Every structure is written in structure tokens, then in C-alpha cells.
Amino acid sequence: MPHLKRFASRGLLFLFAALWSVPLLWLTATAFRPKALALSASFSLDLTLQHFAAVWAAAPFGQYYINTILIVVSVLAFQMVSVTMAAFAFARLRFYGKSLVFLLFLAQIMVPADVLIFPNYTVLKELSLLDTKLGVMLPYFASAFGIFLLRQTFLTIPSELDEAATMEGYSRWNVLWKIYFPLARPAYLAFGLVSVSYQWNNYLWPLIVTNSVENRPLTVGLAIFALSFETGAQWSEVSAATLLVVTPLLAVFLLFQRQFMNSFIQSGIK
Structure with a gap:
């Protein structure tokens, strides 16, 4: 049975x-x-392979790739720093109103990103950051989900390691990056996967704030190409362009599938 x-x-x-x-x-x-x-x-x-050659010649997919990689890498780098420092503060530091502030961060997880499009657009307009790569990246430099994930991971690390490191002369900065960061690698890998896949597939926000080829990511470029007059219902070219967009993520997943699954399991994501 x-x-x-x-x-x-x-x-x-x-x-x-x-x-x-x-x-x-x-x-x-x-x-x-x-x-x-x-x-x-x-x-x-x-x-x-004629469809791929036609697609590459018909639209600046090379520029779209550069834009997307720059956005994905930059956002991930900023997020790693911001969520690490915030998670360490919520896990180990004591300050007035910590529980309330953390609850406000958790509340952000329940707020859909689309709800914040209008206020974010208004802020970028005031800062003259519309149609810039920085404007695309700025709303994602912090992540409530990443803070929550790393905080829970940091809480599992024995506090005795902090005391031992302090007795050895380590500052809090050294404790964070030399003890907590290495021990939380599975959580970082899990969060990195979520961040990269989200930013690579992000469409609505870049569509709203970008107008030039120099700042459009792959998703927006693909949509414009698929709706263009030249392609119309030419499914071969549209399929080739779509495959160009999704192949990098598929290749990364196939190469690091075991590491990704282990990182999710060890991070407590079910």
C-alpha cells in the first residue's frame, strides 16, 4: 500500500x-x-537559426540584455547590503519600538507592488529619475521579504558566537560579515534566487518609467517587439525572441538546481 x-x-x-x-x-x-x-x-x-538572426537584427536585444543584467545585479547588490544590516538590527540589537517597526516591515509583504506604482512614479518625477536605470531600480533597493528571511536565519545563530567574537576584539561590523554572513549562505542563496528571477521578469514598473532603448529591460523590449507592426502574427520570430529572454534563467536553474533546492530547504521555505 x-x-x-x-x-x-x-x-x-x-x-x-x-x-x-x-x-x-x-x-x-x-x-x-x-x-x-x-x-x-x-x-x-x-x-x-534564421528566426534568431532576424530577431537580433530587428530589435536591440543586445542593449536590452545589458540593461537587464545591470539592473538585476545592481538591485541584488544593494538588497544584500540593506537586508543584511536591517535583519541583523532586528535580530540582535535592542532599540525602542523594534517590535512595532518590524511589524511595519512585515505589513509591506502583504502590500502588492502594483499598489505603490503611482506614489513611486510621483517621487521619481520629482527627482527627475524617470526613464533612467536608477529609476527602475530604486523602489527595490530594500526588501521586506529579505529582511524577514534573514532575521529568522540570524535568530537561529547562537548568541554566544557574538560574545566570543567581541572578546576577540571583533566589532559588530566584523561580527556581521565574518560570522553571520557565512553561516547564513543558504538563506542568501534562496533570497538571491527570488530577487534575480523577480527582477529579470519584472515588466509593469519598467514599462511605466522607461521610454528609451538605453533603459528598457528585456521584458519591455520583448513586449514592444511582439506588438510591433513588422512582426504581427509571425509566431516564429516572436517565439525566438521569447526564447532569448527566458533561456538565461532556465540555464542558471538547470546548472544550479540542486544548490537552489537545498538552499530553500535549509532556509525553511516550504
Whole structure:
């Protein structure tokens, strides 16, 4: 009986995985097949790279890649510093109103990002940061989710390590970066995965605040390309462009799948 339940659960997992992979397989097949066979149900081994060449020549995807990588890396770097310092303060420091301030941070997790679009846009307009990479990145330099995740991780680290490090002459800054940071690597990896995937796929906010090619990320560039007059219903080119956007994240996940899963498990994310 237990073997039957295990077999049934695995069968359901494989079924859901197969259903999830259907759009990706269709996208890949359409991107590599000749245009005449793009929507054909017949099987064929005819493959071509012409769609990718046409897409790369028709839109500045090279610039979009540079913009996206710069935004993703910069946001992650700022978040790592800000959430680390805030989480350490909530976990180990004592100050007036700490519980109330932490509750306010937790409340931000329940507020959808789309609700803050108008006030953020107004602030950027006052600062003359519209249509800039900094304007795209600025609302994400801090993360309530990251602060909560790292605070919970820091609380599991024995406080005796702080006392021992202080007796050795370590400052709080050294304690943070030489003890807490290495011990919380699984949590950092889990948060890094969430941050990178979110910023790479972020669409609505960059669409609103960017107007130039020099500042558009891949998601906005792909949408503009897909809706352009030149492409229209040419599914081969649209599929090739979409594959160019999603391939980096898929490659990273496939290369570091085991590390990602272990980091989520060790960080307490179920």
C-alpha cells in the first residue's frame, strides 16, 4: 500500500511536470522550425537559426540584455547590503519600538507592488529619475521579504558566537560579515534566487518609467517587439525572441538546481 501511494504521487508529479513543459516545448519547436512549418502539427527535423538572426537584427536585444543584467545585479547588490544590516538590527540589537517597526516591515509583504506604482512614479518625477536605470531600480533597493528571511536565519545563530567574537576584539561590523554572513549562505542563496528571477521578469514598473532603448529591460523590449507592426502574427520570430529572454534563467536553474533546492530547504521555505 505505501508503495502504491508513492507510485501514484510520483506519477502525478511527472504528469504535472509534463503539462508544465508543454508551452516551453512548443515555444522551442516554433522558434527553431521553418516559418512554413511553425504552426504545423506534423513532425519534421528541419531546423533553422534564421528566426534568431532576424530577431537580433530587428530589435536591440543586445542593449536590452545589458540593461537587464545591470539592473538585476545592481538591485541584488544593494538588497544584500540593506537586508543584511536591517535583519541583523532586528535580530540582535535592542532599540525602542523594534517590535512595532518590524511589524511595519512585515505589513509591506502583504502590500502588492502594483499598489505603490503611482506614489513611486510621483517621487521619481520629482527627482527627475524617470526613464533612467536608477529609476527602475530604486523602489527595490530594500526588501521586506529579505529582511524577514534573514532575521529568522540570524535568530537561529547562537548568541554566544557574538560574545566570543567581541572578546576577540571583533566589532559588530566584523561580527556581521565574518560570522553571520557565512553561516547564513543558504538563506542568501534562496533570497538571491527570488530577487534575480523577480527582477529579470519584472515588466509593469519598467514599462511605466522607461521610454528609451538605453533603459528598457528585456521584458519591455520583448513586449514592444511582439506588438510591433513588422512582426504581427509571425509566431516564429516572436517565439525566438521569447526564447532569448527566458533561456538565461532556465540555464542558471538547470546548472544550479540542486544548490537552489537545498538552499530553500535549509532556509525553511516550504
